[in-house]
Amino acid sequence: MKKMLVLASLLFGGLTYAQTNPYPIIPYPASLQPGTGVFEVTSATSLIVPADAPLSSQVKQLKSMLGIRGNAAGSGNRIVIGFDSSLGNDEAYSLEVSASTITLLGKTPAGINRGIQTLHQLVPASGTKKIPSVTIKDQPAYAWRGMHLDVSRHFFTVDFIKKYIDQLAFYKFNKFHWHLTDDQGWRIEIKKYPLLTQEGAWRTLNNQDSSCIAKSKDNPDFIIDPRFLKMKDGKQVYGGYYTQEQIKEIVAYAAERSIEVIPEIDMPGHMMAAIKQYPYLSCTTDASWGKTFSTPICPCNEQTYEFAENVFNEVFELFPSQYVHLGADEVEKTTWANAEVCKELMKKEGIKNVEELQSYFIHRMQKFFTSKGKKLIGWDEMLEGGIDASATLMYWRSWVKNAPYEAAKNGNEIIMTPVSTLYFDSPPGIQSVSNVYQLEVVPEGIPAHQKKLFLGAQANLWTEYVPTESRAEYLYMPRMTALSEVVWTNKKNFDSFQQRLLQHYPMMEKRNIHYRLPDLTGFTEANVFVDKATLSIKKPLESYVIRYTTDGSLPVKTSPELGKGLIITKPQTIKLAAFTSTGLRGDIYTLHYQQQAYAKPVSVSNPRAGLKGSLYKKFFKMTTLMKKETADSTFTVRNVEVPKTVTAPSFGIQFRGLINVPETGVYSFFYTCDDGGILRIADRMVVDNDGNHFPIEKSGQVALSKGAHPFEADFIEGGGGFTLKLKYSLNGSEPKDVPDSWFVQQ
Numbered sequence: 155m156k157k158m159l160v161l162a163s164l165l166f167g168g169l170t171y172a173q174t175n176p177y178p179i180i181p182y183p184a185s186l187q188p189g190t191g192v193f194e195v196t197s198a199t200s201l202i203v204p205a206d207a208p209l210s211s212q213v214k215q216l217k218s219m220l221g222i223r224g225n226a227a228g229s230g231n232r233i234v235i236g237f238d239s240s241l242g243n244d245e246a247y248s249l250e251v252s253a254s255t256i257t258l259l260g261k262t263p264a265g266i267n268r269g270i271q272t273l274h275q276l277v278p279a280s281g282t283k284k285i286p287s288v289t290i291k292d293q294p295a296y297a298w299r300g301m302h303l304d305v306s307r308h309f310f311t312v313d314f315i316k317k318y319i320d321q322l323a324f325y326k327f328n329k330f331h332w333h334l335t336d337d338q339g340w341r342i343e344i345k346k347y348p349l350l351t352q353e354g355a356w357r358t359l360n361n362q363d364s365s366c367i368a369k370s371k372d373n374p375d376f377i378i379d380p381r382f383l384k385m386k387d388g389k390q391v392y393g394g395y396y397t398q399e400q401i402k403e404i405v406a407y408a409a410e411r412s413i414e415v416i417p418e419i420d421m422p423g424h425m426m427a428a429i430k431q432y433p434y435l436s437c438t439t440d441a442s443w444g445k446t447f448s449t450p451i452c453p454c455n456e457q458t459y460e461f462a463e464n465v466f467n468e469v470f471e472l473f474p475s476q477y478v479h480l481g482a483d484e485v486e487k488t489t490w491a492n493a494e495v496c497k498e499l500m501k502k503e504g505i506k507n508v509e510e511l512q513s514y515f516i517h518r519m520q521k522f523f524t525s526k527g528k529k530l531i532g533w534d535e536m537l538e539g540g541i542d543a544s545a546t547l548m549y550w551r552s553w554v555k556n557a558p559y560e561a562a563k564n565g566n567e568i569i570m571t572p573v574s575t576l577y578f579d580s581p582p583g584i585q586s587v588s589n590v591y592q593l594e595v596v597p598e599g600i601p602a603h604q605k606k607l608f609l610g611a612q613a614n615l616w617t618e619y620v621p622t623e624s625r626a627e628y629l630y631m632p633r634m635t636a637l638s639e640v641v642w643t644n645k646k647n648f649d650s651f652q653q654r655l656l657q658h659y660p661m662m663e664k665r666n667i668h669y670r671l672p673d674l675t676g677f678t679e680a681n682v683f684v685d686k687a688t689l690s691i692k693k694p695l696e697s698y699v700i701r702y703t704t705d706g707s708l709p710v711k712t713s714p715e716l717g718k719g720l721i722i723t724k725p726q727t728i729k730l731a732a733f734t735s736t737g738l739r740g741d742i743y744t745l746h747y748q749q750q751a752y753a754k755p756v757s758v759s760n761p762r763a764g765l766k767g768s769l770y771k772k773f774f775k776m777t778t779l780m781k782k783e784t785a786d787s788t789f790t791v792r793n794v795e796v797p798k799t800v801t802a803p804s805f806g807i808q809f810r811g812l813i814n815v816p817e818t819g820v821y822s823f824f825y826t827c828d829d830g831g832i833l834r835i836a837d838r839m840v841v842d843n844d845g846n847h848f849p850i851e852k853s854g855q856v857a858l859s860k861g862a863h864p865f866e867a868d869f870i871e872g873g874g875g876f877t878l879k880l881k882y883s884l885n886g887s888e889p890k891d892v893p894d895s896w897f898v899q900q
């Protein structure tokens with residue numbers, strides 16, 4: 155938060171957006187030398203391409219991006235594109251911009267595509283097309299830079315898929331992982347099995363839709379897209395699918411942008427949509443929900459393999475990618491364990507358990523994939539019954555910490571998609587962009603000789619609760635920009651990234667992306683005033699407008715503007731949000747105001763430095779539960795901090811003493827806890843951040859007279875690493891650490 159504030163004031167304290175960074179490129183190039191002067195694109199700018207070069211799609215993209223006709227013999231400045239075989243990587247490119255010439259060279263068309271996007275990002279989002287002079291040499295750090303989209307749980311149009319691919323291209327991703335089938339709908343036409351889409355692409359509304367519909371009352375992004383609803387046999391159904399012609403169109407569209415489309419046909423689990431149409435696929439001829447997951451297809455019947463191979467034969471024809479995803483996640487294996495046909499097969503093949511039965515299925519499919527020249531990818535559950543070293547593992551279960559290490563030891567290639575950071579369906583918060591940015595593609599401790607097995611990383615967007623394009627865009631943007639920088643550069647400079655990201659929001663608006671606006675910071679949600687308070691919010695971008703309500707309703711485009719500040723003179727609740735000029739609304743913040751008198755100080759005789767800490771070595775769900783226990787030990791600490799001697803994985807600490815504030819005022823406190831905590835000062839609740847959760851900062855205020863006041867901070871840690879931070883602010887200052895000298899004990 156601190157960095158954001160400094161940056162915002164740096165950027166908008168008189169500077170204009172265009173002056174902030176002339177090269178706001180994301181991902182940042184491997185090497186960039188600023189130049190002087192600008193190249194101005196005009197109608198006379200010419201475009202020079204080597205004769206017979208296979209660059210027609212690049213030419214088309216450049217012309218449309220720059221709005222030029224691109225005649226070879228124009229009278230003005232010129233853009234030259236071509237090949238340079240000395241570049242070190244298929245996606246490498248060099249870009250030289252001077253006032254008279256832009257030269258873009260790639261080793262292959264893919265490199266030229268990457269360079270086109272760099273150029274794209276250098277064209278200002280509005281105004282004249284002046285491209286600053288620069289020399290760039292660039293190439294990616296990782297070969298797998300992916301984004302995934304689930305189109306089964308909710309469906310998306312061909313146009314939206316193309317728009318998604320455009321965003322991947324803009325940020326130099328090279329893999330689009332398309333999750334085409336699942337329990338909730340089969341979305342790819344398979345000519346041999348027409349029922350898969352005629353019937354299997356349609357379902358009645360489910361629990362996930364109900365949850366979306368409930369949320370849609372406050373947020374239109376959750377309205378079920380009516381384009382995918384229809385009446386079928388007297389019932390309302392939801393669905394849709396892609397014809398093979400549409401799939402080819404999308405694969406070609408992606409290929410023009412040097413993006414490979416990786417299809418996923420998820421099996422043997424997640425196959426209910428198919429089993430309902432072809433019941434022989436399951437061991438029980440039934441498709442239903444088991445204890446955790448749905449009934450899988452039966453790996454013990456030859457008919458299953460015939461079906462799977464026929465489906466993949468058509469898939470292989472449609473997708474030229476070498477990698478194809480078989481799924482293999484979340485398989486409920488009880489129907490296998492109980493089936494006679496499986497018992498017989500296990501006996502015959504010497505298969506000891508159902509995990510090995512899953513491996514048997516994967517091995518057979520892998521053999522088939524290999525015979526067709528394809529490489530199999532599967533989710534990390536594949537490891538459980540043992541896998542062949544030539545399978546590629548997609549790691550998602552962050553809680554199975556040893557999976558990437560085991561896979562690397564086994565010689566498998568690995569793509570990192572950990573649920574903890576790269577599941578973009580998880581609702582974003584203030585930390586989510588920086589969490590993605592901090593990702594280490596190669597986990598700590600991987601031996602040097604195994605590092606090359608980590609192909610790269612990918613973010614996944616599952617759509618159980620994503621019924622609209624707007625919701626999808628809100629979830630993946632801007633998080634994908636952080637991932638793009640991680641996988642392209644493998645270098646980290648978050649301050650620089652954040653600055654460039656601010657400059658990308660107007661570009662996103664121009665591209666009509668329903669992005670998540672940057673968080674508003676620098677205020678508390680629980681506020682206190684004595685006579686009056688002034689609410690003013692620093693805007694992350696000058697073009698935003700902050701709007702508010704005082705009647706409990708959600709702010710809308712017509713709500714009053716907060717402007718320079720709002721004077722608060724009575725207890726009330728204010729809801730506010732930032733709005734873009736294009737009508738996007740940022741997250742809504744609810745600010746409570748209560749009136750307090752300044753708490754009177756208590757008298758202190760013979761104070762000693764520090765706070766008393768009481769340690770409880772136990773798991774607590776809430777801080778209040780510590781009250782029922784007897785402390786295991788007590789100690790003195792200088793501040794609100796966990797002593798190094800505390801090694802219990804789960805514990806609670808009560809900090810008690812006095813806080814001696816140097817002047818009378820309304821103090822803001824920012825209490826970050828993982829897991830939970832509460833803060834009381836002068837017998838008033840200031841911050842309630844209780845419960846078991848990830849690091850969350852919560853804030854509150856208290857009116858204090860100069861002097862000492864009773865201080866109580868409680869903290870609990872459930873296990874797995876803690877975060878504990880207490881900061882304060884007075885009169886709108888930057889949040890800072892509470893000085894040790896303020897804490898005393900009687």
Ligand code: ACM
Pocket residue numbers: 483484533550
């Ligand atoms: C997954 O999230 N089931 C791969």
